[in-house]
Amino acid sequence: MVISRKQESPKCDIFINKVKLKQAEKFKYLGTIISNDGKTSREISARTAQAKINFQKMKIILTNKHIFIETRKRALQCYIEPVLMYGCEAWTISKQIQNKLKATEMWFLRRMLRILWTAKKTNERVLNEANKRRSLARTIRKRQAIFLGHVMRRGKLEYLVTTGKFEGKRSRGRQREKIMDGLATWLGPGKVSDILAAVKDRDLWRDMITNVYKQGT
Template identity: 55%
Template sequence: MKSSLEATEMWFLRRMMRIPWTAKKTNEEILTEAQTTRQLMTKIRKRQAKFVGHVIRRNQLEHLVTTGKFYGKRGRGRPREKMLDSLADWMDIEKPSEMIRKMRCRVGWRSLIAHASRHGT
């Protein structure tokens, strides 16, 4: 998913700069020429983190859905990647339960998001 989003971002940048896809230019050359960096994935993660923090603090049905506390059998195959797990990886937090505890404090959560967006992938 990440690679397809990054490819789309580069396609947008090439279109804005009117560089045809047949031109033999690497993505790094285009980023240097545009004097920018890749930002789409960071913005998506930042908005996801803000939304999840909002949902967790509300402590209603959305909280149950986000944390995945449902009973029953799960389907066959590989378990789907949870949003909390991917955000915990992005923010370098060991356990999603620790991240949920940090979400309770809005000011601390916002500073953690800002730190992750500066130093994350």
């Protein structure tokens, strides 16, 4: 696989014992889809689809109005959301993907409450009926921040990959958002350098994550 920003991936011929290897556009490694464009959109779409399939398998429980909604929400949190969030520590979440995650969260709640789309209820009203705040995107950011702390304090190869820079000029057009940029925005005003300094103090880093998570951003 050749990972590139170009619409047409560059060709690369690799031979092993005179046998040419097939160049792939995507493949699954340890349950995660890796694409040649370097993005995580395909993986997130696959995770979302799998979570919805699992929801349908548990539909008889999750949509049962004879079971308390709090119990059903716990079942959703224990059995469905982990399927969706598998490997989310490595996701790069753009604004478009964030909106997709919010839509998926509402998809779950509307079906749990048996609210038809013809009812024309707003998302805020649905959240009030479920006695719930949006938490899916926040939970993903929290897991990413916790994982980043482990990586940075470990100081191994992952640290070099995360903090390393390429030589040369930037390509034309809008630059892709990086995980560090997304976390810097989520954690509040500050630069990436501020995050790298704060992450060294485990207690400080844990308090920062907890405070931002509770604020509901």
